[in-house]
Amino acid sequence: MRKTININNQWKFSKQDEAKAIDKSFQDENWEVVNVPHTWNAIDGANGYDFYKGACWYRKELVIDSINQGNKVYIEFQGSNSITDVYVNEQHLGQHRGGYSTFRFDITKEVEFGATNTIAVKVDNTVVDDVYPQVADFTFFGGIYRDVNLIITNPIHLDLLDYGSQGVYIVQDDVSNERAELTVKSRLVNDNDEEKKVRLWTDLLDKNGNSVAYAATEVVLAAGETKIVEQPIVIHSPTLWNGKKNAYMYEAKVSIVSFNDTIDELIIPFGVRYFKVDPEKGFLLNGEHLSLNGVSRHQDRKDMGWAITKKEHDEDMELIKEVGATSIRLAHYQHDQYFYDLCDNEGMVIWAEIPFISVMSKTELEGINAKQQMTELIRQNFNHPSIMFWGIQNEIQISGERAELRKLVRELNELTKKEDPTRLTTMANVMFVKDEDEYNTVTDTIGYNKYYGWYNGQAEDFAGWIDGFHKTNPTIPLGISEYGAEGILQYHTNDPKVKDYTEEYHALYHETVWKIFEARPFLWSTYVWNMFDFGANIRDEGGVKGRNNKGLITYDRKIKKDAFFMYKAHWSDEKFVHITSKRFVDRADDAIKVKVYSNCNEVTLYINGSEVSTQNSDNRIFTFENISLQDGLNQVKVIAVHEGESFEDTATFNKVKEPNESYLAPEEAGGPVANWFEMPDLDDVEVEELAITDDVYSTRCTFGQLIENDEAKAVLKKYMPGFEDHPMFEMAQGFVVEDMAELAPEKFSEKMLYSLNKELIKIKK
DSSP: OOEEEEOOSOEEEESSOOGGGGSTTOOOTTSEEEOSSOOTTTTGGGSSSOOOOSEEEEEEEEEOOGGGTTSEEEEEESOEESEEEEEETTEEEEEEEOSSSOEEEEOTTTOOTTSEEEEEEEEEOOOOTTSSOSSOSSOOOOEEOSOEEEEEEOSEEEOSOSTTOOSEEEEEEEEOSSEEEEEEEEEEEEOSSSOEEEEEEEEEEOTTSOEEEEEEEEEEEOTTOEEEEEEEEEEESOOOOBGGGBOOOEEEEEEEEETTEEEEEEEEEEOOOOEEEETTTEEEETTEEOOOEEEEEOOOBTTTBTOOOHHHHHHHHHHHHHHTOSEEEEOSSOOOHHHHHHHHHHTOEEEEEOOOBSOOOSSOOSOHHHHHHHHHHHHHHTTOTTEEEEEEEESGGGGOOOHHHHHHHHHHHHHHHHHOTTSEEEEEEOTTSOTTOGGGGTSSSEEEEOOBTTTBSOTTHHHHHHHHHHHHOTTSOEEEEEEOOOOOTTOOOSSOOTTOOOHHHHHHHHHHHHHHHHTOTTOOOEEESOSBOEEEEEEEETTEEEEEOOOSBOTTSOOBOHHHHHHHHHHOOSOOEEESOTTOOEEOSSEEEEEEEESSSEEEEEETTEEEEEEEOSSSEEEEEEEEOOSEEEEEEEEEEETTEEEEEEEEEEEOSSOOGGGSOOGGGOOSSTTSSOOOOOTTOOOOOOOOOTTBOOTTSBHHHHHHSHHHHHHHHHHSTTGGGSTTGGGGTTSBHHHHHHHOTTTSOHHHHHHHHHHHTTSBO
16 A cells, blocks of 8 residues: 655755765765755745855655565655755656646665665756746745655556656546536556556545445556556536535545555545636636635745745635635645645635746747646646636736747647646736737636736726726636735825825725726636735835735734725625724824724724714725824724624724824835836936837837847946846836836836937837
């Protein structure tokens, strides 16, 4: 029978490249002792631009009991970023390229049973041109950051080298309320030197362990053969996996039996369901509309990076459940199997994706690594009922227009549909992709990352764009794959505005945008960016380096921002009441507005023990205007009532004479491109009208087009010194300069654009 032995503990670690570390006699006494999950970027990965990138080494000695001799031994890594070389007893087992999927190596021939074996692992998080991601707006934490196991099996076993999969695929051929027609595809391996005959048993069990269907197949395996065995099975009157209403899970017990011995066995949880997306009706699960009220999630945690445990995964899921989300976009890479299991059991509908993001390789044009990671994602996660969408790219258009890029996106979609025709494909277009672009027709569904109200325009602009896209593309299912704004708890204001970084604007933004989305049920999904603040080493915004602050909850998961409760009021059935702006304690105004979120219909406000007023509403947002404050501390309490049950919340506001200046973000707090380059002195520039034609360079070109021409590139360097050195620049080469000007008007002033164009239009294309 199969044995899985966890070997997470007591590794030796060196934060430098030690070529001789593969030697059994290598002296590692001075190396640090660490336990896996581990990253060497737990602290520096979210503090600014610079974090350690390079090759590091892990070593471990272990004895494999001689009782296992004659069996197969595999080593399994569930996540190691990003290029991993594995050595056992000085022999190179192989290299895995990619930082997010499970991979295994057969170490049987290298193992000395009953003796001490030396495992040496080199892990390198250096970005290379043929491994994805190339560039992205999150930190690439290095290390062996998920579990490491030994797996010991009989020479006849379910395949362990099939792209890190389970070797068993439960294919849902046709599912309805009446019956679930399935095909269980199992990959059997015979690593013996002679032909063997076995029987493959597949028993489907309900949640109480009762058999509901089974199949048995006699299999003859030649020496060294891998054979795919297909077993059709029907579950009559199935209990459907129905999201949060009833996340019903069956189990498939797949066994290889030789005479009276079970020589390998897997127990695989699975659920059966059917679903579709309609461009007018949105998402339908088991024939009924389900609003995919979604949040996006990155896997890192403050002071831990990606080296998190089940405890942190559980905490994240509980917080996502509390806000009332029905769907999660697991961005921008394959997540831990444990979290997919949680999604299955909690009824979350999942968008799972690969890190084909922002920039395509400049030299490797076939997308070999992207296709490898796509295959790994699908095969390793095939049996999770929660996953209904495979994401093939995120904002890959940022790096500019390329024919080979469009070809690769199409090929990734074709690969995905071939690997798994039972699910839907999707992708997240960057905001500047046009409504008419053929990118919108490649996948089954489409998502857009739009940031009206933060990077450009006003939050209200979502309405016009969504309606316009839907009118132009009435047969294309449209979703919002990202939307959000920075919210930093230190900053507060009575007059929230775009890009002020205040908690008040963060909440107001989400109020405004959610109202627009809620009124358009044809949107098949919407995903808040992000559920949690996360590490993004290339950022420097709002006075915070190395962090994306768009989360509904802080990076350490300790504080829920006001916007969290806005969504909870709309999405959750758990009754509550929440006073907003509690952290805006010092108030210089004689009278203030008190805003309350609640999913109860009646809220009463009290100030300093006295009842002020009661409001009745079903719009989840209660606003009490002109609330007078006395000098000094003021105690505010709200009580909400639902069906005779009361819920309350309190806050303290301090009436002061002068505003607290620490509540305002400093002018140099930064923005999406604020720190790219120093502003030239253009005070003396007089703006005049210029004639710009299509045959010359101008700010209507992309940055990528301009840097391809030496003269145009020189103009950019003159007015934007150092622009090429910033890590975000490579991500933005696909941006038209004038579009970028909308994102950063403080940099690209009218005088700046005029100065650029005055010189660029002299250069013929």
